[in-house]
Amino acid sequence: MTFVLAVDDDAAIxxxxxxxxRARGYDVETARDGRSALLVVGERMPDVVLLDLGLPDLDGIQVLTRLRSFGKVPVIVVSARTEPDDKVEALDLGADDFVTKPFSIDELLARIRVITRRAETRDDQSFVVRVEDLTLDVTEARAARGAEEIHLTPTEWRIVETLARRPGRLVRQSELLHAVWGPGYSRQTNYLRVHLASIRRKIETDPGAPRIFVTEPGIGYRFAPWSEPSSQG
Known part of the structure; x- marks a missing residue:
């Protein structure tokens, strides 16, 4: 069953x-502000997000940016904004489609069908990393060492994906905090220490000398499974 998250501050919509x-067999959850929407996504990744831009807390563009920082979930912007610049900005930031209010429900349903079919056939976007006997399927959020499944929380997966999609590159602490927790979290470096420690306990063969998720002390982190072991930090 296709899971749709509808984000809008208009209760009637x-x-x-x-x-x-629901009448057409979709599983639906709703959110009336951006933070609530991101909480839903943190617990369960939707198959499609219907996203209004004019939200009461985080702007829809901020929500879209956050979604794109850790996932490929299809996003259809549904907005009353009609300026071309708004549409261009949303599409440039990764929205898959843009529907202007007021909209035809039949047209919106057709666009949802197109988007979900497209997502199902995007095999080229699957992202799987293998390091010796460790497999990280970032697309499906599944990890295993040999035949043993490894459970990572949604937040841990966001950290893993942000780093793994930039192999070998330094991701600064502030950049990683922004990608995983959003704007306003540029100084909470203790969040990263706690979650990276948990990730290493689950994934690294020697958490005390990590060689997959490497710390650049005081600066940031790298996904570098070919590196020499480093001290934990």
């Missing part, structure tokens, strides 16, 4: 979307 989507 959310009610209309919920009724029509």
């Amino acid at each position: 959310l009610r209309t979307l919920t009724i029509n989507l």
Whole structure:
């Protein structure tokens, strides 16, 4: 069953979307602000996000940027904004489609079908990393060492994906915090220490001398599975 997250501060629109989507067999969850939407995504990745731009807390563009920082979930912007610049910005930031309010529910449903079919056939975007007997399937959020499954939390997966998609490159602490927790979290470096320690305990063969997720002390982190072991930090 396709899981759709509808994000809009208009209760009437959310009610209309919920009724029509559920009547056609979709699993639907709603959020009336950006932070609530990101909490939903942190717990369960949707198959499609319907995203309004005019949200009461985080702007829809901020939510879109956050979504794109850690996932390829299809996003259809559904907005009353009609300026070409708004549409161009949303599409440039990774929105898959843009629907202007007021909209036809039949047209929106058709666009959802197109987007989900496209996502199902994007085999070229699957991203799997193998390091010796360790497999990290970033696309499917699955990890295993040999035949043994490894459980990572949604937040840990966001960290893993942010680093793994930039192999060998330094990702600064502030950049990683922004990608995983969002704007306003540029100084909470203790968050990174705690979560990286947990990731290393689960993934590294020797967490005390990590060679997959490497620390550049005081600067940031690298995904560098070919590196020499380093001291934990």
